[in-house]
Amino acid sequence: MLDDDTRLEVIGPGRFRGEITDRWSVRAPNGGYVASYLTRALMHESPTPDPLALNVHFVAPAAPGAATLEVEVLRAGRSHATLQARLFQRELVAVATATFGRRRDGGRELINTTMPSVPPPDECIERLKPLVPGLTIGLRFDDRIPAGRHPELGGEGGNTATAGGWKRLLDRELDDLAVPLFLDAWPPSIWGATGARAGFAPTIDYTVHWRVTPHLPWHLAWFATSDLRGGYLVEDGELWASDGTLVAQSRQLARFVEEPPA
Numbered sequence: 001m002l003d004d005d006t007r008l009e010v011i012g013p014g015r016f017r018g019e020i021t022d023r024w025s026v027r028a029p030n031g032g033y034v035a036s037y038l039t040r041a042l043m044h045e046s047p048t049p050d051p052l053a054l055n056v057h058f059v060a061p062a063a064p065g066a067a068t069l070e071v072e073v074l075r076a077g078r079s080h081a082t083l084q085a086r087l088f089q090r091e092l093v094a095v096a097t098a099t100f101g102r103r104r105d106g107g108r109e110l111i112n113t114t115m116p117s118v119p120p121p122d123e124c125i126e127r128l129k130p131l132v133p134g135l136t137i138g139l140r141f142d143d144r145i146p147a148g149r150h151p152e153l154g155g156e157g158g159n160t161a162t163a164g165g166w167k168r169l170l171d172r173e174l175d176d177l178a179v180p181l182f183l184d185a186w187p188p189s190i191w192g193a194t195g196a197r198a199g200f201a202p203t204i205d206y207t208v209h210w211r212v213t214p215h216l217p218w219h220l221a222w223f224a225t226s227d228l229r230g231g232y233l234v235e236d237g238e239l240w241a242s243d244g245t246l247v248a249q250s251r252q253l254a255r256f257v258e259e260p261p262a
Contacts, residue, residue, distance in 0.1 A: 001140065001171050002178055005033070006040040014071045016041050020089065022064040024181070025136045029062040031203040032184025033137070036177055038069065038085045038096040043177065045071040046100040048081045051176050053099045054208045059092045061202075067093070103213065115240045119146050121166040121218045128152045137185055142168050153192050155223070163189035164222035166242075174214040174247075182221055183208055183237045183250035189223040190233050190256060201233060201254040209249045218242040231256055 005023060008016040018041075024033035035056045043051065067089050074082045080101045087094045118124070124144035128151040129135075145154030145165035154165035163186055168174070174182060188201040220240040227234045237250035 002036065002169065002181065003172075006037045006177065008040060008044065008069070010044075011068075014045055014073075016044070016069040016071075018067045018069055018087075020062050020064055020067050022134075023136050024140065025064075025134055027134050027200070029064065030137050030181070030184060031056070031058055031206060032181040034058070034062050034087065034094055035096070035180035035184065035206060035208070037067070038087055038094060039098070039177055039180055041069040041071050042083050042085050042096065042098045042100070045073060046081050046083055046098075047073070047076045048079075048100040048102055050101055050103045050213070051098060051179075051210050052080070052101050052103075053210070054096060054180060055098070056094055056096045056180075056206045058094050058203055058206070062087070062093050063089060065089060111246060113238070113246065115238075115244050115246070116164065116220065116222050118165070118220060120242065121168075124166055127154060127165055140170060141185065142170055143186075150192060153187050153189070155189065155192055157192075159193055161189050161193040161225040161228075162223065163187055163192055164220065166218050167221045168217050168219065173217050174219055176210060176213060179210060179214065179239065179248045180206075180208050180250075182219065182239055183248060184252070186221055186223055188225070188233075188254070189235055190225040190228060193225070200257050201235075202257075203252050203254045204232075205253040207251045211246050211248055212241075214241065214247050215245075216241045216243060219247060228256060 071085045085096045127143035129138040149157040153163040155162035223237045239248040
């Protein structure tokens with residue numbers, strides 16, 4: 001379904017027509033879904049195959065309906081290409097810059113972070129997904145959390161500002177295109193400290209770093225809010241394959257609103 005919902009029609013050099021759907025929504029189309037749509041257009045135009053880094057600024061909320069995407073190759077060198085993409089729906093909705101390259105096997109490795117200790121998916125329970133009007137994104141995933149953790153957020157439980165658990169798409173496996181979606185498709189980790197569903201957190205700036213090409217069905221998505229002040233929060237995310245491989249990392253700046261909009 002994600003492939004259908006990020007379909008592109010070429011309408012000119014570096015220009016595409018798309019259709020934002022309501023199947024990946026949290027009141028409005030999810031920012032990670034919009035980021036994956038931009039990634040599809042960037043992949044189409046990049047002279048190098050592997051996405052390495054993506055930064056998206058959300059200028060206005062997306063809405064279900066027609067969209068136009070424009071991609072420009074800013075520079076293409078021997079090893080890397082830098083591109084910019086914009087998504088329009090009557091007005092500018094999002095601007096993305098990305099770096100593409102070629103991932104290489106071998107060479108020195110250092111991983112100075114540890115995968116959270118969580119039982120495997122078949123030993124976990126389904127994450128609670130409240131029936132909220134317009135919240136369609138949860139219907140596209142199988143999410144699992146350890147028994148005894150927060151029933152909606154998972155994470156470390158208690159009053160910690162962490163959230164996370166196992167995640168997979170219902171209709172296909174994770175790939176590079178879906179990574180931005182996966183890293184923005186879990187309830188905000190700040191709810192663990194402020195109370196679940198206490199407000200909302202629309203993303204303003206979103207960065208993704210791909211570390212390896214995804215290769216397994218189940219991935220552990222893990223998030224922690226490091227800072228909340230002045231009405232804004234910073235959340236860091238990690239995406240781990242079930243074999244312990246760090247697949248991708250993210251950071252986002254989001255606005256924190258105490259109460260849902262009227």
